[in-house]
Amino acid sequence: MTDSHIGGPVLWPRDEPWPYCDGSTHTDHGFDVGDGRGVHNAFTAPVQLYRRDFPELPFPDGTDLFQLLLCPLFHEPDADTFWPDVRLVWRDSRAVADVLAAPPEPALSEPIHRARPCVLSPCRRVEHPTPHETPEGVSRDGWAEVAVSTKVGGWAFWYASGPGDMECPECGARRELLLALHTYERAEPEFCFEPEARPVGWDFSDGALNVWVCPGDVRHPIKVNTD
Ligand SMILES: [Zn+2]
Ligand SMILES: [Zn+2]
Known part of the structure; x- marks a missing residue:
């Protein structure tokens, strides 16, 4: 506990x-x-x-x-x-x-x-957005792929859908990824098609359950999506 x-x-x-x-x-x-x-x-x-x-x-x-x-x-x-x-x-x-x-x-x-009970052994990495969320005119040279494992922060992977409406309905700020709970955990977090066991036990359409929060106030309405 x-x-x-x-x-x-x-x-x-x-x-x-x-x-x-x-x-x-x-x-x-x-x-x-x-x-x-x-x-x-x-x-x-x-x-x-x-x-x-x-x-x-x-x-x-x-x-x-x-x-x-x-x-x-x-x-x-x-x-x-x-x-x-x-x-x-x-x-x-x-x-x-x-x-x-x-x-x-x-x-x-x-x-x-x-989910099955799992302890966490987190690591830190720097992430840049996928093309879906890269501002126009910004070069993506040298940017690694985003992690496709469970993570806090960073950027969504976007496989089958796209960001859609990210605006906070309360204050208008652009909501940011709080966490992604992934179906798979991988030895190499960015390698999305690696066949792996499913240590967590849940399955979010083979992808992640993504949750975004308002940067102004995390208690403003959240956005949820699976992709
Ligand atoms: Zn807000
Ligand atoms: Zn319910």
Whole structure:
């Protein structure tokens, strides 16, 4: 509970209600569980990252713990693809005295949206945008490919789609990639077609679940996409 990981136990205050998805945007698109429309579903909490391990994350003042929650069903798209619903929590771990022992299990979940417990061994690299997001007139000479593994920060890989509307609906700022949770982890993070095991267990259409946040305020509306 007190380390950074994917798929393990999270630090959650016992007196804070566990988040539930109201089911209003569930679809019958599910591969394995069928029609989830209207099903009240407990979120899962597959990712927690501490500031001491990932100081580059845009932690709001007074917070040191980032948690990503996910409703593991398919939700109605804003384009033509489907993905799990995502919520972000930024909290002060030092304020959590009484810890929830075990979060509720979702009533329904797509197996491909569930992660196996994984510890993290991060490395740092410099990334430049793909042609999709390179400003006009800027030369891409010498720029390496973006990493196609799980990462925080950097730039999206963009395989089947493109950036679309990046503008924050609240303040108009251009949202930035917070993290990408990838289907595959690779020994060489930029080598996207390397046949690899799937250590994390989930599958985001063979690509990544990308989450963007507003640089002005991470609590402004987020953007989510799988590609
Ligand atoms: Zn849901
Ligand atoms: Zn904003």
